[in-house]
Amino acid sequence: MTYETSRTPTPSAADPQVSPSGRRPGWNKVPEVTVYFWVIKVLCTTVGETAADLLNEKAGLGLTGVSVLMSALLAVVLVVQFRTSAYRAGVYWLAVALISVVGTLISDNLTDNMGVPLETSTTVFAIILAIVFVVWYRRERTLSIHHIDTTSRESYYWLAVLFTFALGTAAGDLVSERMDLGYWLSAVLFGLSIAAVALAHFALGLDAVWSFWIAYILTRPLGASIGDYLSQPSGDGGLGLGTVITSALFLVVILGLVIYLSVTRKDVAQPQNAARHAV
Template identity: 35%
Template sequence: MNALPSTQANAWPSKVPEVTLGFWLIKIAATTLGETGGDAVSMSMNLGYLAGTGIFAAIFLAAVIAQVKAKKFHPFLYWATIVATTTVGTTLADFVDRSLGIGYAGGSSILLALLLGSLFAWHRTLGSVSVSTVNSPNAEAFYWVTIMFSQTLGTALGDWTAGAAGLGYTGAALVFGALLAVTAATYCWTRVSRTLLFWIAFILTRPLGAVVGDYLDKPLAAGGLALSRYSASITLFVFIIACILLLRQRAARTMH
């Protein structure tokens, strides 16, 4: 067997997956589940956005603690934590935008500032925001906080585009799908920072999932399909489990 290059030999085990096409497929499904699941608790169960945020924040915190304490990469634990970020992102964004009366523009601006602040603090503290450097508890903490803010911002952007901007769910999905296609093309045919492109794609998949989730469960009069939030959530959950089982999930290689 050939010896590993020195950069690979110094790599530490990772608890985050390789970023592949399968990763993005599961990510989009998880963000859609976050929208339908979050709405099921806050709206269908009539618990409200604040109570829903409290419930999902507790689940998110427990999942992150389990993820940080884990000794190696566990696909189901990782994606459960991602789903937790999407559900708390859904209810938190709705609470900020609607219950606090800030509106989509104000809520999106606040959440963008929080996301940029998290990335700045991460870079200032550890020197990089690349997922290839997520190899310590501190890096994992920054990673999950940044993801949570990105999921919340994505929810607000999706609602803003589909609602206030008047594009509707289909139009908003086409817009975010096109932006993701541009990001993918930039990745394939340019040398733009892979770290920058990763975070752009990560943020854009959230509003795409948000508007698809809304399209599935919102009333016909509002431009949706009026599907049950519970049945839509269960279907997405089963799809994610199938993808995790069928699409090989390998830990990414991180560098010391």
């Protein structure tokens, strides 16, 4: 029987892998959280920052036009992602890269086109993300990414991811620009914050689900700060590589890692591993 996420499969005695709830153990639609996951995630956030700047500068569509174009492209890729029967590295990470760009553009539109203060947008995105988590938990009784195995859970997952990127963009800009720390010090600050979350999880027992999502949010401003540091002119505190070179460099690395994972399947959740995850 082919497992489809667009509908819940009917439990069958002929398929002992299908639970009475209609879920099939091990058919998670997101990758295992390994070092590859975090490396590619940070690289995607960097590309999200530099690619958004590049498109805004070169496409000639204006910030609003670029936002509409990238949102439409993201919608197409998400349709493909939802229609896949299981995790596919290429489709999944393309969706993450595009959602990083769109999340950046949402925040930039609010700040640049509508004049919304970064303090306000950061607060609003935090509230929206909290609402997504509350509704997700009330409906599914879990926020774990080890069980993104139904269309409903996948919908909440991608909605949460979108607002983590928007929140991370606004919060990162608030720290690096309004607090005048600069790109390099901002990257160090967010890197140390992620390390503190990891320490709290492994040494102090901070809940695994919340540790993951806090770190996930913090990787967005970390990657953005790295991208800005590499791409912005030296007079503005960067290395002056430009958005073209920086975006191309990181895209090549992402592509290489995704091809490697597609071949080796090192980040594919195994049924026995999925069954062991309690969160």
